[in-house]
Amino acid sequence: MSKIKNSEISAILYEMADLLEIKGVQFKPRAYRRAAQTIETLPEDVKLIYERGELQKIPGIGSSIASKIQEIIETGSLTYLEELREELPQGLRELMEIEGLGPKSALKLNKKLKISNIDELESAARQGKIRELEGFGKKSEENILQSIEMYRSAQERFLLGYALPIAKEIEKKLNESKVVGRISLAGSIRRRKETVSDIDILATSHEPSKTMNFFTQLSEVKRVLAKGKTKSTVVLTNNLQVDLRVVEEESFGLTFQYFTGSKEHNIRLRELALDKDWKLSEYGLFDKSTNKKIAGEKEEGIYEALGLNCIEPELRENRGEIEVALEGKLPHLIEYGEVKGDLHVHTVWSDGSHSIEDMAEAAKTLGYEYMAICDHSKTLQIAHGLDEEGPRKQIKEIEKLNRRMEGLTILSGIEVNIDSNGKLDIKDDMLKDLDVVVASVHSSFKQPEKKMTERVLTAVHNDYVNIIGHPTGRIINKREPCQIDLPKVFEVATELGVFMEINAFPNRLDLSDSNCFKSRDYGTKILIGTDAHHRDHLRYMKLGVATARRGWLEKKDVINTLNLRKLKKLLGS
């Protein structure tokens, strides 16, 4: 039996959906896409579900897709997919990557001009061949060329930590322009997804065309993709796409709900509405027969009307939140203001930019009660890691600072390195005198799952380790998470009173939201740490809280919501 990951299964199903769509098959693409999406975000290994014979219990998976998943797990491939690949021209999926090209256009370009990749598409457009085709014109040819340029420069999704400040800046400019009334960020950025492909903004305005003019003429705008009275789309000089929609005051709430998504969440809501013979659109919730508006003024209204508690934006991913809301059992998510301190902070003692005191002052301005200094240990020479005696000297310095510091307690700590066999590079004799010990993997990320799991478990078993830092080692857009049996780690860590980190650094967010979701099954306690190397990095905490919220975590799950006394008791320091 092949060892296949959920992501590989979902990739096959996504390809099935695309190929069937190109073929012009109705409805099946949606079914495959839904199944792929569900599997992609499933916290459990599909193979395990298959072994229990419970594939068809997964929503969106019936007998047909279940047997295809079985084939994929057993053989590593799918005959039906191979046949479709044979049958259809190569390269159409690549063409559909170009903004504005869907299955119909891709097929036509392939049939009439024998285009099967983006390079050939570009060449044909440059030679003016595309404008000759029926259904295409000069404008579509120009758009294709521009979209190819965009495609090539924007291969990666944008980190939330990068896009969010930009989104807020544009929101601010629109606000100050006086051409809008209410305004708010919507879409994936409001749901605080770890990466976003665009920024959605929703506003009300008495002068929609003025608003759109102002928006499309912002200094950051490189290209205007669409401009209408209610909706405009632009691309910024940094290649971020921004959508602005202008709606009537009385439908703001519902449109806000609609454009916050996710798409899958909304489809599920519309299905609920249909069950009641209502129609849900971005303009409101209507009775299908009388066309009378049932809800629409406020976002909460639509959830109430459908018999649900209002669902926090971070939960709206159709991962079961609607079913839970129907039962009135939504989690009470950790709030952004409930964090009382940061336990993963670096200073000039290793590779940080500021002194302990500067970092402490910065932490105070955030209203924190405590902060732990966790500089790197000696193995990380590139980060000027502390040697065996380093922590001893640092403890003295911290004691001195604590005597004159008011309103904030500095805890002593270290981010100790886990070597390839699970050994730590600072002796227990030293670790035992520190308040906080974070143990992290910084090398040999490609070890096989068994080895990596044993390695981390060895660290978990150390009597003085409190926290496992960035547990999967992933760097978003750069490095895949390591192969590790997280459920096993969660189980043992929980048993031994070791906590798992949500590293809040923008390109880490590790544990990820779905791993947090899984950790709840084991009662695992979580630390949200920023891994700050600069005082400005302390603000990344809110990205970590967003990840926790997206992972359905509550205040009780997160140890740095505790006050200092309770935290110290928990850490045994």
Added chain:
DNA sequence: GCCGTTTTCGGCCCGACTGTTTTCAGTCG
């Protein structure tokens, strides 16, 4: 291909914008 507290058959979310035509198909979210 999935799904069902009207249904095991017959539905499947819905509307804006663009470009090309001249009433609409394709694409997107």
